[in-house]
Amino acid sequence: MATSTMQGGDAAARVGGQVGRSPPRLEARAKVTGQAEYTHTMRLPGMLHGKIFRSTVAHGRIKSIDTSAAKEVPGVYRVVTSEDVRKVIPEPYYGPAFHDQPILAIDKVHYVGEPVAVVLAADPHVAEEAAQLIVAEYEELPAIFDEVEAAENKILVHQELKPAGTFADLKHLKGRKGTNIALDFKLRRGDVDKAFAEAAQVFEHTFRTQKVLHLALEPFASIGDWKETGLTIYSASQGPSFVRTEIARLLGWPENRVRIKVPYLGGGFGGKLYIKLEALVTALSMIVRRPVKVALTMEEQFYTITKHPSTFRIKTGVDKNGRITARKCEVYWNGGAYADIGPRVTQKSGFTASGPYDIDNVWIDSYALYTNVPPAGALRGFGIPQLVWAYESHTDMIARALKVDPLEFRRKNILREGRPHATGQILENAKHERALERVAERLNWTKPFDRGTGTLRRGRGVAVAIKAVISPTTSVANVIIAGDGSTTLYCGTVDMGQGSDTSMAQMVGEVLNIPAESVRVVQRDTDVTPYDMGTLGSRSLFHMGHAVRLAAEEARDKIKALARDVGEPEGSNIPLAELFKKKYGMQAGNIVGTGIYKPDYVPPDPATGLTPNATPFWMCAAAGAEVEVDTETGQVKIARLINVVDCGRPVNPRIVETQISGASLMQLGFTLFEKMHLDAGQVTNASLADYKIPGMLDLPTVMENEAVDAHQSNGPFGAKGVGETATFCVSPAIANAIADACGVRLTELPLNAEAVFRALRANADKPLDEE
Amino acid sequence: MTRTISFTLNGEPVAAEIKPHHNLVELLQREFNLLGARESCGQGMCGCCTVLVNGTAVSGCLYLAAFVDGAEVTTVESLANGDTLSPVQEAFIEAGAFQCGYCTPGFLLMTTQLLDAHPDPDDDQIRHYLSGNLCRCAAYPEIINAAKLAARKRRAAAPG
Numbered sequence: 001m002a003t004s005t006m007q008g009g010d011a012a013a014r015v016g017g018q019v020g021r022s023p024p025r026l027e028a029r030a031k032v033t034g035q036a037e038y039t040h041t042m043r044l045p046g047m048l049h050g051k052i053f054r055s056t057v058a059h060g061r062i063k064s065i066d067t068s069a070a071k072e073v074p075g076v077y078r079v080v081t082s083e084d085v086r087k088v089i090p091e092p093y094y095g096p097a098f099h100d101q102p103i104l105a106i107d108k109v110h111y112v113g114e115p116v117a118v119v120l121a122a123d124p125h126v127a128e129e130a131a132q133l134i135v136a137e138y139e140e141l142p143a144i145f146d147e148v149e150a151a152e153n154k155i156l157v158h159q160e161l162k163p164a165g166t167f168a169d170l171k172h173l174k175g176r177k178g179t180n181i182a183l184d185f186k187l188r189r190g191d192v193d194k195a196f197a198e199a200a201q202v203f204e205h206t207f208r209t210q211k212v213l214h215l216a217l218e219p220f221a222s223i224g225d226w227k228e229t230g231l232t233i234y235s236a237s238q239g240p241s242f243v244r245t246e247i248a249r250l251l252g253w254p255e256n257r258v259r260i261k262v263p264y265l266g267g268g269f270g271g272k273l274y275i276k277l278e279a280l281v282t283a284l285s286m287i288v289r290r291p292v293k294v295a296l297t298m299e300e301q302f303y304t305i306t307k308h309p310s311t312f313r314i315k316t317g318v319d320k321n322g323r324i325t326a327r328k329c330e331v332y333w334n335g336g337a338y339a340d341i342g343p344r345v346t347q348k349s350g351f352t353a354s355g356p357y358d359i360d361n362v363w364i365d366s367y368a369l370y371t372n373v374p375p376a377g378a379l380r381g382f383g384i385p386q387l388v389w390a391y392e393s394h395t396d397m398i399a400r401a402l403k404v405d406p407l408e409f410r411r412k413n414i415l416r417e418g419r420p421h422a423t424g425q426i427l428e429n430a431k432h433e434r435a436l437e438r439v440a441e442r443l444n445w446t447k448p449f450d451r452g453t454g455t456l457r458r459g460r461g462v463a464v465a466i467k468a469v470i471s472p473t474t475s476v477a478n479v480i481i482a483g484d485g486s487t488t489l490y491c492g493t494v495d496m497g498q499g500s501d502t503s504m505a506q507m508v509g510e511v512l513n514i515p516a517e518s519v520r521v522v523q524r525d526t527d528v529t530p531y532d533m534g535t536l537g538s539r540s541l542f543h544m545g546h547a548v549r550l551a552a553e554e555a556r557d558k559i560k561a562l563a564r565d566v567g568e569p570e571g572s573n574i575p576l577a578e579l580f581k582k583k584y585g586m587q588a589g590n591i592v593g594t595g596i597y598k599p600d601y602v603p604p605d606p607a608t609g610l611t612p613n614a615t616p617f618w619m620c621a622a623a624g625a626e627v628e629v630d631t632e633t634g635q636v637k638i639a640r641l642i643n644v645v646d647c648g649r650p651v652n653p654r655i656v657e658t659q660i661s662g663a664s665l666m667q668l669g670f671t672l673f674e675k676m677h678l679d680a681g682q683v684t685n686a687s688l689a690d691y692k693i694p695g696m697l698d699l700p701t702v703m704e705n706e707a708v709d710a711h712q713s714n715g716p717f718g719a720k721g722v723g724e725t726a727t728f729c730v731s732p733a734i735a736n737a738i739a740d741a742c743g744v745r746l747t748e749l750p751l752n753a754e755a756v757f758r759a760l761r762a763n764a765d766k767p768l769d770e771e
Numbered sequence: 772m773t774r775t776i777s778f779t780l781n782g783e784p785v786a787a788e789i790k791p792h793h794n795l796v797e798l799l800q801r802e803f804n805l806l807g808a809r810e811s812c813g814q815g816m817c818g819c820c821t822v823l824v825n826g827t828a829v830s831g832c833l834y835l836a837a838f839v840d841g842a843e844v845t846t847v848e849s850l851a852n853g854d855t856l857s858p859v860q861e862a863f864i865e866a867g868a869f870q871c872g873y874c875t876p877g878f879l880l881m882t883t884q885l886l887d888a889h890p891d892p893d894d895d896q897i898r899h900y901l902s903g904n905l906c907r908c909a910a911y912p913e914i915i916n917a918a919k920l921a922a923r924k925r926r927a928a929a930p931g
Contacts, residue, residue: 031872034807266873497871665909
């Protein structure tokens, strides 16, 4: 059913030419034999299990917590509340952007599901039973759930903003009171008011996205093992270096006493970033001086971290020739009760809210909002899918209103290489237009299209987008060659399924002229793997890729020096082990190559948001969809889904294709049916029985994936990241296809049968009653 | 509260002490250090905990350990014969049919059972047979390819 133009790789390992091959994943055998290790199934001797007692109100003052019945349960070792936590960590607040999140709730709770107490027992069943016997009393406070209402500041989630100080552009928020706005980013280019006044036509629409979650099949899990001499945390984390830094800060320890070990991850998708359970297991282990594991259930994932719901008001002025002259974007990000990385999403994605279009006058306001719902963070696209959903639906609506072909309208306005993006950065290495053209070719856009008959109406739609990578960030890698000539790579990029171990090994192999399969990639362990900012935002292949390349090049240079040292010619076919033996008299010694990479960056001007260098590379995507709408039921069938990306040169074409396909299918779930339902802040469908994710039967009838021929001029071996790219355009391409099929325009996700049917009935002047 | 059960685990006779509320995944992980069957949704919706009991796939997170008393239990760990992978395991590697790998043991067992029942399945049979297993990385197209590749490998290896 799936077709592809991407080339698979050769089967046999060969020397040299490692980049561009498709060897199977290095860990493939471990994964098919059940041997691959995940934190959720790890155990340590003497370990206790922690089960969390959670808040049942969305906003309230804690009047009392009665743990007496829980303590009476045979087998309970200890019941812990924030009072106990503060005895070992006096200031137990953490977060990457704001130090706003307590390890366990202190004085107040801010959302339903917030951790309030923990029961510890050797038997997890005992801990679970006892946790249900805890009783908390709250003085309920008014709560705020909607992001636009939150911006009015009538109900406050927090009394005062507490920026972490990590990010320079958040420092000005320190001590700010009376607001739910955790960050207000703005971009000002040209004069939008004047341009709107002079425009031939002005279009204004509002789009919304729903609350969804990562739902990794390995739920969150961490184990803390505290000793006076040092702390070891085993965690399903996408960012071991961040965890180390943040836990060290909480303990007032140097980083070298904190060790974070990360095995393979059973999915991450942006959820397993920053601090999730790591601070909790640290505190628990300090309190009881034993290893403590907290492994969440699927239900608890719904109370931990989600994607940002959003409201996007977008207004566009068009001249008489169909050229976009002005665009104003107001984006409200529903960040939930704790900021997590929301303020970064607000800025780092917010500045691309005007889309991949060449517009002289741009006004962007992007707001991170606190609300009383479970926190929101990064989820595969870092805000971009929410933005593209809005601006690419809007683009189609304008084209239709102007009676212009939607593809032609995009061609007329698209931002081309050599032209300034809204930030002022001159666009380079961005093949989004090429991607769009490939989608159009695959759709046979100019040919007649079967529009269906009777109650089955067919339609098609396209979308195009770009994303900047989060910047500036740093990666470090070491390549160490042993006395027998075997090579090991130490890098902090976490392989959570994206295949980074394999791609990184291919880059080492490319430089050292050895098969990727012979390179060992060490499991993440901050005692041995050097600093990396985090496995997020499709940054690793570019940033860590450069660090790995530099480390391997240094090792290669040292091999040459070793050869010279022992009187052999450089690059001869003498085995490396022989060179070591000649130098050290036996199988001994090491060659150590180190690489550090941090791209250039110019921070945006605080007043205008403008910068000549916002990002070292652009991720570029286009998508096309053909749908069939049953106008009797509102059911939408995806007949064809086309994903085309620019990821530079694919390092491992087969893994790239699975990334394109997987990203697109994940976004298909967010587009068609996934939605967290909340009632007064309480999630009412927190289980896989009630929250559906895509399965085998949800696949499009035909799916096509393609990476356009491209070479990222500043990328390692011409490559750049791809993990998120195919998510960007799926939602608007499908909404545009639905509009094309049956004339209804949906402005809120998900595009489920009920939404389509309601819109069809409203269009026919026979609206259904609201629930 | 505890009782002793005896059963056959991947071909070997074994015994274990269990409590009435223990499920099969816990039994395999705690008593036998078999970590391939994993709990995820805890409701039998995702298939990550798939185990074969008397040749039939069950959700190990719901299936009480007590019920395997006297039964034959087969886990993903038994698919390979020493260092030799099964055709289904080989096909999953060659087709790139997984990303994070957390759901993979369940898919391998279900695909093995699929091919036992339907040696030459078409796309529709594969989709429906595997529709009870979820993969959040959404390697579904590759899994379908792997099932077809495994079918070819098994037919090629079959005697006669």
